[in-house]
Amino acid sequence: MQRLIKTFLDLAEIDEVHPDEFKVLTYVEQRLKAAKVAYTRDKMGNIVARIKGSSPDVLGLCGHVDIAAPLLGRKVVVTDKEIQTDGVALLGGDDKTAVAALLELATELHERKVTPAKSLELIFTVGEEAGLLGAKSLDLTKAKAKRILVLDWFGPVNNIVSDSPAYFKVDVSYKGKDAHPALWQQGINAGAVLMKAASQLHQGDYAKDVIFNIGVVRIGHARNKVPGHASLQAELRSYNTAAVRKAAEAVGAHFRKAAKADGVKPLITIEENSGSYRINKAGSLYREVAEVLGSMDLESKLESTYGCFDGNIFATRGRDVINLGAAYYNPHSPDEKVNIAEFIQLYDFLRRITGSKPK
Numbered sequence: 268m269q270r271l272i273k274t275f276l277d278l279a280e281i282d283e284v285h286p287d288e289f290k291v292l293t294y295v296e297q298r299l300k301a302a303k304v305a306y307t308r309d310k311m312g313n314i315v316a317r318i319k320g321s322s323p324d325v326l327g328l329c330g331h332v333d334i335a336a337p338l339l340g341r342k343v344v345v346t347d348k349e350i351q352t353d354g355v356a357l358l359g360g361d362d363k364t365a366v367a368a369l370l371e372l373a374t375e376l377h378e379r380k381v382t383p384a385k386s387l388e389l390i391f392t393v394g395e396e397a398g399l400l401g402a403k404s405l406d407l408t409k410a411k412a413k414r415i416l417v418l419d420w421f422g423p424v425n426n427i428v429s430d431s432p433a434y435f436k437v438d439v440s441y442k443g444k445d446a447h448p449a450l451w452q453q454g455i456n457a458g459a460v461l462m463k464a465a466s467q468l469h470q471g472d473y474a475k476d477v478i479f480n481i482g483v484v485r486i487g488h489a490r491n492k493v494p495g496h497a498s499l500q501a502e503l504r505s506y507n508t509a510a511v512r513k514a515a516e517a518v519g520a521h522f523r524k525a526a527k528a529d530g531v532k533p534l535i536t537i538e539e540n541s542g543s544y545r546i547n548k549a550g551s552l553y554r555e556v557a558e559v560l561g562s563m564d565l566e567s568k569l570e571s572t573y574g575c576f577d578g579n580i581f582a583t584r585g586r587d588v589i590n591l592g593a594a595y596y597n598p599h600s601p602d603e604k605v606n607i608a609e610f611i612q613l614y615d616f617l618r619r620i621t622g623s624k625p626k
């Protein structure tokens with residue numbers, strides 16, 4: 268288990284944010300090569316590795332190699348119980364605990380010459396934090412697993428996501444006309460139109476079961492200029508895909524109408540980033556996960572979240588997916604930490620569910 272921690276610490280030193288994932292992917296490749304595991308790497312960077320088991324039944328195991336933000340020179344602090352940072356920036360436990368556990372599993376199987384009961388597909392995605400970009404671009408005809416465990420949620424392995432929302436992006440760009448403030452009558456103030464239109468929408472609870480957020484607003488380039496250009500990036504989430512689609516279209520229509528009324532040119536794009544996810548409790552994967560957790564004296568703890576995962580993409584494409592805790596806490600924050608006992612427990616779970624426990 269020392270080596271599991273060491274692998275994690277190696278990964279945690281790599282300071283890369285999507286689309287810069289060169290070092291972390293090289294590390295994954297080197298470890299897979301050393302463990303004599305065949306893999307493919309696609310144009311985007313996603314790596315799919317295959318380990319043949321004694322049964323043709325293929326189980327997918329997925330973690331993402333990218334982290335949410337730069338590390339800013341932060342130091343990692345390891346105590347008896349936890350791995351954390353000096354508080355300067357995040358740890359990257361999300362989702363490098365998963366990456367470390369999968370690499371460790373491949374290494375152990377090779378070293379101990381163990382053939383797992385199930386055939387395995389280890390799926391390492393890129394760009395998860397940038398909007399599930401790796402999973403979206405992954406050619407699932409190449410990843411054969413019909414059942415995939417995504418290890419990318421906080422807390423112990425028995426923390427399981429029950430529901431995750433559909434996610435829509437709305438981008439609004441307004442084109443007016445720049446002018447000197449003294450000659451403001453000659454300009455068309457795109458910023459003023461955008462602010463007015465945005466202020467008429469209710470952020471937070473936008474409609475029943477739909478949340479709405481405007482995360483980025485950009486207006487103009489200089490203080491002494493009537494801004495001829497303005498844009499914003501917004502998002503909507505809901506467990507109800509139809510409701511969130513309707514709401515996204517209403518938001519788009521609102522900004523289009525406001526532009527028309529005030530004489531600016533709108534460019535509005537609405538994109539469905541991911542569909543909603545609901546755990547399939549009737550499926551064989553859920554049953555097997557529950558059995559393995561039971562064998563470890565753990566009970567499934569189901570929880571809904573407004574976060575989205577690679578699993579949303581896989582589920583939308585017909586895979587049976589379960590999203591499990593990967594032993595990290597407070598992701599995306601300088602307080603992020605990894606619980607060492609739960610990290611080891613995650614690894615134990617992987618050995619059991621794959622049928623890889625050494626005799």
Ligand SMILES: [Zn+2]
Pocket residue numbers: 331361362395419
């Ligand atoms: Zn994550």
